[in-house]
Amino acid sequence: MNNELPKWVDYGLMPLINLTIAFAVAGLVVLLVGENPFEAAYLLVRGAFGFGEGIGFTLFYATNFIFTGLAVAVAIHCGLFNIGCEGQAYIGGLGVAFACLAFDAYLPWYVIFPMAVIGAAIFGAAWAFIPAWLQATRGSHVVITTIMFNFISSAVMVYLLVEVLKPAASMAPETRTFTDAGRLPKLDWLMEMFGSSLGGAPFNISFFVALVACYLVWLLIWRTKLGYELRTMGTNPEAAIYAGIPQTRTIVIAMLISGGLAGMMALNPIMGDQARLNIDFPAGAGFVGIAVALMGRNHPVGIIFAAILFGMLYQGGAELSFDMPSISRDMIVVIQGLVILFAGALEHVFRPTLMRIFVRGDN
Amino acid sequence: MEFLISLQTLDSTVRLSTPLLLAALAGLYSERSGVFDIGLEGKMLGAAFAAGAAAAVWHSAWAGLAAGIGVSVLLALVHGFASITAKGNQIVSGVAINFVAAGLTALLGQSWFSQGGRTPQLKMEERFGEITLPGSQMLADIPLLGPVYSELISGHSLLAYVAFLAVPFTWWVLFRTRFGLRLRAVGENPAAVDTAGISVVWARYRAVIVCGILCGIAGTYLSIGVSAGFVKDMTAGKGFIALAALIFAKWKPINVMLACLLFGYLEAVGIRMQGRELPLIGEVPVQFIQALPYILTVILLAGFIGKAIPPKAGGVAYVKER
Numbered sequence: 001m002n003n004e005l006p007k008w009v010d011y012g013l014m015p016l017i018n019l020t021i022a023f024a025v026a027g028l029v030v031l032l033v034g035e036n037p038f039e040a041a042y043l044l045v046r047g048a049f050g051f052g053e054g055i056g057f058t059l060f061y062a063t064n065f066i067f068t069g070l071a072v073a074v075a076i077h078c079g080l081f082n083i084g085c086e087g088q089a090y091i092g093g094l095g096v097a098f099a100c101l102a103f104d105a106y107l108p109w110y111v112i113f114p115m116a117v118i119g120a121a122i123f124g125a126a127w128a129f130i131p132a133w134l135q136a137t138r139g140s141h142v143v144i145t146t147i148m149f150n151f152i153s154s155a156v157m158v159y160l161l162v163e164v165l166k167p168a169a170s171m172a173p174e175t176r177t178f179t180d181a182g183r184l185p186k187l188d189w190l191m192e193m194f195g196s197s198l199g200g201a202p203f204n205i206s207f208f209v210a211l212v213a214c215y216l217v218w219l220l221i222w223r224t225k226l227g228y229e230l231r232t233m234g235t236n237p238e239a240a241i242y243a244g245i246p247q248t249r250t251i252v253i254a255m256l257i258s259g260g261l262a263g264m265m266a267l268n269p270i271m272g273d274q275a276r277l278n279i280d281f282p283a284g285a286g287f288v289g290i291a292v293a294l295m296g297r298n299h300p301v302g303i304i305f306a307a308i309l310f311g312m313l314y315q316g317g318a319e320l321s322f323d324m325p326s327i328s329r330d331m332i333v334v335i336q337g338l339v340i341l342f343a344g345a346l347e348h349v350f351r352p353t354l355m356r357i358f359v360r361g362d363n
Numbered sequence: 364m365e366f367l368i369s370l371q372t373l374d375s376t377v378r379l380s381t382p383l384l385l386a387a388l389a390g391l392y393s394e395r396s397g398v399f400d401i402g403l404e405g406k407m408l409g410a411a412f413a414a415g416a417a418a419a420v421w422h423s424a425w426a427g428l429a430a431g432i433g434v435s436v437l438l439a440l441v442h443g444f445a446s447i448t449a450k451g452n453q454i455v456s457g458v459a460i461n462f463v464a465a466g467l468t469a470l471l472g473q474s475w476f477s478q479g480g481r482t483p484q485l486k487m488e489e490r491f492g493e494i495t496l497p498g499s500q501m502l503a504d505i506p507l508l509g510p511v512y513s514e515l516i517s518g519h520s521l522l523a524y525v526a527f528l529a530v531p532f533t534w535w536v537l538f539r540t541r542f543g544l545r546l547r548a549v550g551e552n553p554a555a556v557d558t559a560g561i562s563v564v565w566a567r568y569r570a571v572i573v574c575g576i577l578c579g580i581a582g583t584y585l586s587i588g589v590s591a592g593f594v595k596d597m598t599a600g601k602g603f604i605a606l607a608a609l610i611f612a613k614w615k616p617i618n619v620m621l622a623c624l625l626f627g628y629l630e631a632v633g634i635r636m637q638g639r640e641l642p643l644i645g646e647v648p649v650q651f652i653q654a655l656p657y658i659l660t661v662i663l664l665a666g667f668i669g670k671a672i673p674p675k676a677g678g679v680a681y682v683k684e685r
Contacts, residue, residue, distance in 0.1 A: 029467065029470070032471070033470065033471065033474040033475075034474070081452075081454055081455075083454075083458065130661070134661070134664065134665050138664075138665050138666050139666075140661070140664035140665050140666070141664070141673070143401070143454050144606070144607075144610060144660070144664060145661055145664060147401065147603055147606075148603075148607065148657040148658075148660050148661050149657075149661070151600060151603065151654060151657045152654045152657050152658060152661075155650040155651070155653050155654035156650070156654070158650050159648050159650040159651070163648065287458075287462070290455075290458060294455070326473070326474040327470070327474070328469065328470055328473045328474070328480075330465075330466045330467075330469035330470040330473070330480075331466065331470055332466070333462050333465050333466030333469070334462070334463055334466030334467050334470060335466075336462050336466070337459045337460070337461070337462030337463030337464075337465075337466055338459070338463060340455060340458055340459035340462060341441075341445070341456065341459035341460070341463065344451070344452060344455035344456070344458075344459065345445040345446070345449070345451035345452055345453075345455045345456035345459055346445055346449050346451055346456075347451065348449055348450055348451055349449045349451075
């Protein structure tokens with residue numbers, strides 16, 4: 001019996017249906033606050049793609065979401081739900097900041113850059129290690145422990161920024177600003193190639209790191225032995241153990257990769273934009289990763305599209321709130337929730353209908 | 364040093380643990396029936412906003428309570444539909460509800476009232492304000508017991524008394540009634556309940572609705588009990604501390620109360636600790652006290668202080684045998 005939907009339905013049509021319903025509900029919310037949903041949608045898309053600076057911001061946000069989306073997806077392939085990306089990204093910021101603070105007086109950016117990438121990944125992975133290890137060896141549910149670790153990370157970071165990393169003369173809870181060696185080059189040349197200009201948008205080369213990460217994740221999940229073990233563990237843990245796949249090792253490695261990817265997100269806002277480590281810099285990007293992974297069906301290509309979609313919502317939403325003050329940026333959070341609801345929790349609702357339409361004559 | 368056990372600290376412990384207690388009991392009903400709920404935070408927030416808005420518009424605390432419970436039950440039913448009927452992932456559904464509530468309350472608050480996401484300031488009679496219990500004036504002079512009665516036990520919102528009375532009531536419902544037996548049974552072994560001819564789906568829906576009602580009271584307490592209106596993101600993670608308390612209490616009603624009092628106490632101490640020193644330990648960073656509930660929960664989950672075993676059928680939708 002054929003139980004599977006055609007690929008284009010599973011990866012194309014279904015996310016589209018889910019997305020349409022999520023946006024239809026969001027449209028009702030816009031009606032509720034007394035604005036025209038179609039006009040709002042037009043303003044949003046124009047704000048995100050209508051001019052060079054807008055596109056730059058859209059892609060800047062998308063870079064964050066590619067990292068966190070990949071992080072969530074790798075864990076899901078292993079059957080783990082990593083809600084802790086926010087905390088892992090936050091702690092990952094330490095890796096970036098330490099590399100910059102230690103070397104920005106002596107070394108050029110292209111030497112600091114790889115150190116920052118590795119530092120971010122190591123700190124992010126380390127923060128995921130305890131939940132991973134507890135899940136693998138003691139059965140503590142990773143969802144609950146990663147939620148707890150999000151809160152612990154925020155306490156840790158506030159403490160470090162206020163008590164340790166803040167320059168003595170400063171009042172604001174943030175590190176000193178890095179020198180130019182602690183900043184990543186912007187991608188203005190890329191925009192100029194298309195005859196546009198980046199303006200003030202902080203779109204930078206971390207975008208390429210994100211794309212490389214996408215390729216490596218694809219390679220890992222579908223082209224390596226570890227990826228195979230990971231997916232087996234995610235689909236059927238008992239079969240995986242029976243096949244001799246070491247459970248503890250696989251779970252811990254999956255979570256370390258996930259945490260590392262989440263940590264690498266810190267590169268973009270810290271080295272690419274602020275040139276300092278500040279309070280709550282991930283600003284919810286870790287949670288957006290959940291929506292991005294669900295939307296992109298846990299595939300790197302899908303994640304890139306979903307990340308750009310959410311980048312569009314973030315940038316366009318900011319522009320929209322200028323033009324229509326009654327629609328504040330909180331609208332993005334609503335849409336994010338609706339996407340998670342319809343693409344995640346309610347995904348099975350439409351499956352039987354689609355099965356009836358596209359898979360026939362077999363039952 | 365005396366701030367650790369002063370009446371003031373203990374009084375604010377009661378205040379701070381009340382919303383935790385209501386939300387944790389809400390989670391208790393839901394999770395005991397096999398529906399995991401990390402959307403306590405969102406339901407509380409939605410209820411807090413609805414209560415603040417309704418109380419401001421209709422000038423009645425009871426209208427606020429009704430609106431708070433209504434919105435919370437509605438969100439609970441969305442979660443119920445996703446996790447019971449649609450057999451979706453309960454964690455994902457809970458996350459979704461948290462975001463929808465966080466976004467909608469801020470958005471609607473701003474567009475309806477234009478006060479930066481706040482609802483209008485409420486007058487005393489539009490709130491569930493402090494109630495002075497009978498005789499607290501008279502008994503206040505009795506040493507030790509008098510102040511405890513008049514300051515600690517008396518002088519809380521009506522909803523706080525509801526919260527603490529809900530503890531023995533919940534115990535009675537869960538362990539002494541047919542409804543409670545069935546609720547616990549569908550959380551442990553739904554197939555057996557189904558075999559006995561009792562509807563698993565209906566039992567779980569009822570648990571989820573009770574969860575909605577209690578979260579509704581919790582949110583109402585926050586916005587029109589202890590404060591005079593809704594403030595953007597006013598739950599600030601309380602739903603997750605409640606969840607931690609529920610796990611810390613190993614899904615038992617009396618333990619839930621003790622865990623909530625402990626976490627409330629830590630919060631109260633954290634507020635008063637700023638810059639003070641503890642004997643022997645010296646100055647403890649306030650962030651450490653704030654993170655302590657989460658750290659304790661992780662340690663408990665790791666099985667180092669007893670073992671927290673969740674309801675066996677939790678997190679899994681029941682599929683009837685064919």
